[in-house]
Amino acid sequence: MDDHLDAAVRALSWNPATPGSVLLRLLKLDHRDVRRAVTQRAGLPPEVVDAILADPDHRLRQDFADSAAADPAQRARLVDDPHPKVLLALAIGPTPYRGRVQPLPDWAYERLLKHPDERIRRETVVSYLVPVRVLAGLADHPDSALRTAACRAWKELPDATRELLLRDDDLKVRQAAAAQVCREDAERTAWLVESLGGSYLVNDVLRTGRLSRELAEQLVAQPRPVPVAANPSLPPDLVRRLAVDPDPYIRLVVSARPELTETERAAIDYTVEPEARLDTLDWVWDAREDVEVLRRCATSAHTWLRRSAAVCPALPPDMVELLAQDEDFAVRLLLCEFHPEPPPELLLDLYLHGTHRAVAMLIAKPGFPSAGMAARFLDSPDPDHRRLALRDPALTPEDLDRLSRDGGPRGLAARDPRLPLARIRELLADPDLVGSVAGNPALPVEEMHRLLDTAGVPA
Structure with a gap:
């Protein structure tokens, strides 16, 4: 199969209008990428x-089993598959980039959790998709890894069950249970810090666990106490000590603490570099439904607070408009990526002028502007801008035909279902465009089959 036909067959595998008869033929093809694309x-x-x-x-x-688009009930039909790799994929579940998928039915997870293969049980129980109601039923399971996972359903567990987990014979179970209560329990925090030792798991405890005065002083005296600098229970005098720490990142962490006033933040010598990758502040995310907290963060002079507010869907409209004009590029980008209704003109502006690789994905946002794009960009010297004209629902047939002959946007125009059938058939004869037009939802089914015949795909 030559490259042009290969591109056409690939396009058929993702064309949204490809019918079952064509997909069944694609599954017979010895082509790993095409077969996988059908499953997705x-x-x-x-x-x-x-x-x-x-x-x-x-x-x-x-x-x-790993398809984020598949119906979970259909994926669950694989629960008795004989191959362990299939079951492991089913157990772990799809992990789309910045997306969520629906979990399998409860009965499927319960079946996987009873599988005789320990790997399958343990991969199932660590999946983020398993509902807490399923995890809650594992608190007395003989497998300690499953009892550990039950601690993630802490709020669903009765007090007596919690006490049993806190006193469990297995160290990891006790640690997982203690991690659920350490925010309010200084003794549990101290025990976790000691028992976790150098494990990376201790960082969450240092950042969130309630600290006794003695432990807080010990931790602050250690080299580079970054997680402790964000701990809500850190005594004020130790906060002030870390606010002048020689380490600039520790000063930055202190400057973003929730209890500080704007004046107190400004008094700390901190810097937020434009390219700095900063996680959303815990205390802002915890208050993501609190409009007053979000307003305070969105109007702060501190860039980290504004970035954190930008990812919160409950940000009120006037604050959305404010952050859309923010001087920090990351604030504007995060607003576009995470808010359900970012301003359309901001989406367009970042797409046209942003340099971060993420801006290319903004065009897929539902709010990305479409109306008027032809008038604005049809005659642009930039081919990437001319492609935007294809988004315009009022694009004339003549202009669409013109774009299908334009060296820049013609590949995208070839996939436009508004293209006349005669032009679609004409493009099928163009070796350079057959891979694009095969992805056109308006391509007749008989033409899809004809492409497969030419490619030698079994009927």
């Missing part, structure tokens, strides 16, 4: 799902 589609016809589940190649079933 949303709304697969039942006959295609049946074919995937019955396929002798475990990799295909594994890909379907």
Whole structure:
């Protein structure tokens, strides 16, 4: 298969209008990428799902188990698959970039958690998708890893069960249980700090656990006490000591503490570099539904507070408008990435002028502007800008035809379902564009089959 036909076959695998008859043919092709692309589609016809589940190649079933677009009830049909890699993929679940998927039905997780293979049980129980109601039922499980996971359902557990977990025979179970109460329990915090030792898990405890005066002084005296600098229970005099620490990052962490006034923040010698990658502040995210906290952060002179406010969906409209004009690029980008309704003109501005790789994905946002794009960009000298004209619902057939002949946007224009059928068939004969037009939802089914015939795909 030459490169042009290969591109066309790949395009058919993701074309949203490709019917089951074509998808079934694609599954017969010895083409790993194409077969995987079929498994990752949303709304697969039942006959295609049946074919995937019955396929002798475990990799295909594994890909379907890992599909973020698949119906969880259909993925759950793999729960008795004979191949461990399929079950592991099912247990772990899909992890789309900055996206969430629906969990499997409870019965599927319960079946996986009873599997005789320890790896499958343990991969299941660490999955972020397993509902807490399922985890809550594991508090008395003989496998300590499963009892450890039950601690994640702490709020669902009765007091007597919590006490049993806090006194469990297994150290990791006791640690997981203690981590759930250490914010209010200085003794548990001290025990966790000692028992976790040099484990990376101790950082969360240092950042959030309640500190006794004695432990706080010990921790502050250690080299580079970064997590402690954010701890809410750190005594004020120790906060002031860290505010003048020689380490600039520790001073930055202190400057973003919730109890400080704007004046107190400004008195600390800190810097937020434009390219600095900073996690959302815990205390801001914990208060993400509190409009008053979000207003305080959005109007702060501290860049880290404004960045943290920008990712909170409950940010009120007037604060959205304020942060859309923020001098910090990251604030504007985070607002576009995380807020459900970022200003359309901000989306467009960052897409056109931003240099971060994430701006290219903003065009997929529902609020990205479409109306009027042809008038603004059809005659732009920049081909990337001319492509925006294709988003305009009022684009004329003549201008669409023109763009399908334009060296810059013609590939995207070839996938536009508004393209006349005669032009679609004409582009099928163009080796350079057949890979694009094969992704056009308006491509007739008979033409899809004809492409597969030409590529030698079995009927």
